[in-house]
Amino acid sequence: MRCPETDNQELLVAYGAGRLGSRETAKLEAHLAECEACRVACAAQATVWKALDGWEAEPLASDFDARLLARIASEEQPGWRRRWREWLRAVAARPAVPAFAALFMVVAGFWLLPRGAPPEPRADAALVREIEIIEATLDDLEMVKELSGGDRGEGARSL
Ligand SMILES: [Zn+2]
Numbered sequence: 177m178r179c180p181e182t183d184n185q186e187l188l189v190a191y192g193a194g195r196l197g198s199r200e201t202a203k204l205e206a207h208l209a210e211c212e213a214c215r216v217a218c219a220a221q222a223t224v225w226k227a228l229d230g231w232e233a234e235p236l237a238s239d240f241d242a243r244l245l246a247r248i249a250s251e252e253q254p255g256w257r258r259r260w261r262e263w264l265r266a267v268a269a270r271p272a273v274p275a276f277a278a279l280f281m282v283v284a285g286f287w288l289l290p291r292g293a294p295p296e297p298r299a300d301a302a303l304v305r306e307i308e309i310i311e312a313t314l315d316d317l318e319m320v321k322e323l324s325g326g327d328r329g330e331g332a333r334s335l
Pocket residue numbers: 178179180181182207211212213214
């Protein structure tokens with residue numbers, strides 16, 4: 177018999193699980209009597225089988241199935257942010273994209289530049305507005321003078 181430890185470990189597993197027929201078991205036990213490596217492997221398997229026999233699984237929570245299904249559903253339908261990030265990652269992974277993005281920025285920059293004559297400086301616009309306010313105030317003063325009677329003099333002048 178060729179050594180199952182190096183050649184056929186499934187045979188050692190089947191022996192440990194008690195699935196070998198009587199002829200195969202006899203042949204393997206004859207080999208075990210003269211092979212240290214196979215005896216060590218069988219002893220290790222026996223330890224594992226004993227531990228498995230003594231192990232008891234924790235009872236599942238009553239809502240385990242419902243929570244598991246909800247979790248699976250949430251994993252299968254990612255939020256729009258995750259989908260957007262995945263799309264961006266996929267697009268950014270293409271080598272031409274950074275070059276196109278840079279070209280787009282340059283073109284958009286030129287397109288957004290002001291065309292034609294530059295607008296009047298803001299200080300001039302503020303000055304014009306101030307002049308309009310002063311003119312309106314002078315008109316109002318003139319109207320007050322007229323309404324209060326020009327000959328009363330001092331009251332109107334003190335405004
Ligand atoms: Zn062996």
